[in-house]
Amino acid sequence: MSEPRVRRAEIAVEQSHVDRVYARLAELRAQAESMRTKGYEIGHGAQREAVFEQASMLFERDMMVFHATQTLQTLDAEYEGLVFGKLDYAAAAQETEPLYVGRLGIRDADFDNLVTDWRAPAAAAFYQATAEEPMDVVRRRVIRCSGQKVLDVDDDVLMADAVPEDMRVVGEGALMAALGRSRGEKMRDIVATIQREQDEVIRAPWRGVTEITGGPGTGKTAVALHRAAYLLYRYRRQLGGAGVLVIGPSGVFTTYISRVLPSMGETNVELRALGEVLDGIAATRQDPAPLAAIKGSLRMRKVLLKALRATPPDAPEEMRIVYRGEVLRLGARELDKVRRKVHTQGGPPNRSRVRAAEALLGALADKAEEYANADDRTVERAELINDLGERIDFHRFLVTWWPALYPAQVLGWLGDERRLARAGKQLLSSGEITILAASMRDRTRGWSVADIALLDELRVLLGPPPKRRRQDNRLELDAEQARDSTAVRDRHRPEHYDEYSHIVVDESQDLSPMQWRMVGRRGRFASWTVVGDPVQSSWPDPAEAAQARDAAFGTRTARRRYTLRTNYRNSAEIFALAARVVAGHAEADDLPHAVRTTGLVPEVRTIERGTAEGAVQAAVKEQLGSVDGTVGVICAMDRVGEVEQWLRGQTDERLKVVGSLDSKGLEYDAVVLLEPTELITESTTGRRVLYVALTRATQQLTVLASDQDWLPDQD
Numbered sequence: 001m002s003e004p005r006v007r008r009a010e011i012a013v014e015q016s017h018v019d020r021v022y023a024r025l026a027e028l029r030a031q032a033e034s035m036r037t038k039g040y041e042i043g044h045g046a047q048r049e050a051v052f053e054q055a056s057m058l059f060e061r062d063m064m065v066f067h068a069t070q071t072l073q074t075l076d077a078e079y080e081g082l083v084f085g086k087l088d089y090a091a092a093a094q095e096t097e098p099l100y101v102g103r104l105g106i107r108d109a110d111f112d113n114l115v116t117d118w119r120a121p122a123a124a125a126f127y128q129a130t131a132e133e134p135m136d137v138v139r140r141r142v143i144r145c146s147g148q149k150v151l152d153v154d155d156d157v158l159m160a161d162a163v164p165e166d167m168r169v170v171g172e173g174a175l176m177a178a179l180g181r182s183r184g185e186k187m188r189d190i191v192a193t194i195q196r197e198q199d200e201v202i203r204a205p206w207r208g209v210t211e212i213t214g215g216p217g218t219g220k221t222a223v224a225l226h227r228a229a230y231l232l233y234r235y236r237r238q239l240g241g242a243g244v245l246v247i248g249p250s251g252v253f254t255t256y257i258s259r260v261l262p263s264m265g266e267t268n269v270e271l272r273a274l275g276e277v278l279d280g281i282a283a284t285r286q287d288p289a290p291l292a293a294i295k296g297s298l299r300m301r302k303v304l305l306k307a308l309r310a311t312p313p314d315a316p317e318e319m320r321i322v323y324r325g326e327v328l329r330l331g332a333r334e335l336d337k338v339r340r341k342v343h344t345q346g347g348p349p350n351r352s353r354v355r356a357a358e359a360l361l362g363a364l365a366d367k368a369e370e371y372a373n374a375d376d377r378t379v380e381r382a383e384l385i386n387d388l389g390e391r392i393d394f395h396r397f398l399v400t401w402w403p404a405l406y407p408a409q410v411l412g413w414l415g416d417e418r419r420l421a422r423a424g425k426q427l428l429s430s431g432e433i434t435i436l437a438a439s440m441r442d443r444t445r446g447w448s449v450a451d452i453a454l455l456d457e458l459r460v461l462l463g464p465p466p467k468r469r470r471q472d473n474r475l476e477l478d479a480e481q482a483r484d485s486t487a488v489r490d491r492h493r494p495e496h497y498d499e500y501s502h503i504v505v506d507e508s509q510d511l512s513p514m515q516w517r518m519v520g521r522r523g524r525f526a527s528w529t530v531v532g533d534p535v536q537s538s539w540p541d542p543a544e545a546a547q548a549r550d551a552a553f554g555t556r557t558a559r560r561r562y563t564l565r566t567n568y569r570n571s572a573e574i575f576a577l578a579a580r581v582v583a584g585h586a587e588a589d590d591l592p593h594a595v596r597t598t599g600l601v602p603e604v605r606t607i608e609r610g611t612a613e614g615a616v617q618a619a620v621k622e623q624l625g626s627v628d629g630t631v632g633v634i635c636a637m638d639r640v641g642e643v644e645q646w647l648r649g650q651t652d653e654r655l656k657v658v659g660s661l662d663s664k665g666l667e668y669d670a671v672v673l674l675e676p677t678e679l680i681t682e683s684t685t686g687r688r689v690l691y692v693a694l695t696r697a698t699q700q701l702t703v704l705a706s707d708q709d710w711l712p713d714q715d
């Protein structure tokens with residue numbers, strides 16, 4: 001038979017199996033629907049018969065409805081591409097029937113396997129078998145469907161000697177075909193083409209810390225997400241209840257990956273951007289690199305501690321209270337002394353008001369004794385403390401002198417340069433104080449992503465404010481959030497939940513030490529999957545970040561580390577240009593190997609300063625015409641608005657403009673990169689940020705540059 005006829009015949013074979021699977025799926029769906037209806041009927045029947053209070057009946061109803069609804073949700077989520085793989089075993093193998101692999105395990109009415117869940121141990125051979133170690137698999141087939149229709153099949157022969165006469169083999173590699181396909185707005189799952197080195201990471205044990213490093217495009221994000229789905233499948237009892245949290249660098253990124261887990265039927269995982277980790281606020285704004293470096297440094301913890309111990313700006317500077325006809329007065333220095341004493345006893349100030357009251361009463365008693373001694377009188381100390389402690393004017397003073405403090409308020413105090421200089425003495429340079437204070441004064445643009453870790457630190461340092469006031473404060477924060485936020489989340493967990501069972505941190509190389517502290521707090525009992533690439537790091541002090549990261553993991557001793565070495569995103573031509581930019585800044589071993597060649601060499605166009613607008617418009621038009629999928633324009637962070645203006649006439653939804661730091665983790669079929677030297681100079685880690693930007697394109701790259709300083713000569 002000719003190749004197309006063989007292919008058609010093989011597609012027909014698979015179609016008949018896929019038809020059986022969907023017919024069974026429809027039956028299961030109908031069963032679940034009917035179970036749900038019956039469940040509701042129990043409730044209604046009970047109501048009619050006035051035995052509603054029978055708890056067992058209610059329980060039964062709830063369980064039936066719950067299970068049926070969950071089953072329906074899963075069946076619907078897995079509908080698309082339900083079956084994607086098939087293994088044919090050697091005649092001598094234990095297993096003789098072909099094994100179909102899919103997003104879900106399905107058995108027929110006789111309990112025979114129609115599809116095996118990809119996460120089940122039996123399906124592991126689909127990902128792990130190789131020609132060197134075939135695991136009894138003769139032919140591995142990837143089946144590509146659209147809805148219920150089989151579009152194509154692609155085979156790998158793993159045991160050439162064992163192929164039976166009647167076995168037909170088609171295609172030449174599902175992976176390359178998958179990589180060549182155009183990209184959409186959202187990341188796709190890679191479940192049909194997971195590679196062996198990736199599978200090993202996905203199925204690594206759940207306890208302890210699993211670190212995944214690898215260059216751009218090696219599938220770190222895809223692997224981490226599939227690992228989350230795998231862990232929840234295999235260890236749902238241990239991990240499901242307490243929840244899994246995935247943290248990504250930005251809201252753009254979490255939106256980009258948001259489809260992957262639901263497409264695998266996993267709706268139980270919470271995705272949060274770094275600016276959204278603290279409940280109640282969602283920040284998207286990035287600070288300029290030098291400012292972010294100050295805010296992220298561990299020194300800030302000490303600065304914050306000193307700041308919150310200082311006298312609040314509105315606190316009264318003097319206390320006067322009348323006791324038995326005599327005015328007792330404490331001046332500013334005396335009050336400061338009392339405040340210091342309370343703070344040196346430790347503890348969060350919002351929990352220390354009682355101690356503050358006691359210390360203040362003690363100081364008033366001292367004062368009364370001092371006056372009395374002068375007149376040769378005595379003072380009943382205990383009586384004075386009791387009497388004054390019950391007085392309303394004492395309490396009125398106390399709440400203004402030792403007010404409930406809120407994170408946003410204390411951080412705002414740092415906008416006062418003199419106050420910040422006192423808190424940052426011997427910790428911050430005068431230059432750092434100036435830029436930090438200026439940033440805290442400018443409250444018009446809401447909080448930045450780096451501020452969120454500081455607010456979270458303060459939340460813990462201050463302790464919870466009294467409930468009634470807390471509500472007021474929430475309103476204030478929410479008003480800001482409404483301006484600033486793009487994320488809406490429905491929360492099923494208590495506020496500031498810190499008991500996640502597993503936390504995945506993506507782009508972990510960029511977390512500042514203060515951010516590690518914030519993230520670490522959420523996983524007091526968690527196991528971790530941490531994904532990163534040191535070469536893409538934009539954090540200036542990696543040693544300090546490593547220290548904070550280790551502290552976040554705590555005593556979890558089991559640590560395993562995996563390195564992914566194949567770049568599946570970029571064409572070899574595009575990656576060669578990116579690698580040139582970091583030559584000398586990265587070990588050759590840290591750079592991945594790009595597997596796909598396209599013959600399309602990236603284009604570097606020299607532009608005149610001031611003519612960028614026309615050049616960008618022209619390049620974008622060309623790229624939109626030449627690729628089917630998305631086109632990204634990447635520029636320096638502070639030029640995003642300007643470039644968007646230039647392209648406002650371009651209404652094609654495939655086009656996105658993104659700042660360099662926000663391009664982390666994303667990808668486009670074609671990229672237009674504007675002024676690479678600007679990307680280097682805007683960041684403290686220069687070339688690494690440019691490297692990130694250059695590795696976003698899957699097929700085509702055009703660089704528009706008015707100088708050539710960014711591109712080192714080729715060796």
Ligand SMILES: Nc1ncnc2c1ncn2[C@@H]1O[C@H](COP(=O)(O)OP(=O)(O)OP(=O)(O)O)[C@@H](O)[C@H]1O
Nearest residue numbers: 190193194195216217218219220221222568569665
């Ligand atoms: N096994 C695979 N099969 C098909 N596509 C894959 C596979 N592994 C990775 N890819 C694709 O390669 C691209 C890069 O993957 P991913 O974004 O996870 O890489 P990354 O290592 O996180 O990259 P970066 O560090 O640059 O953000 C994605 O389009 C992903 O779907």
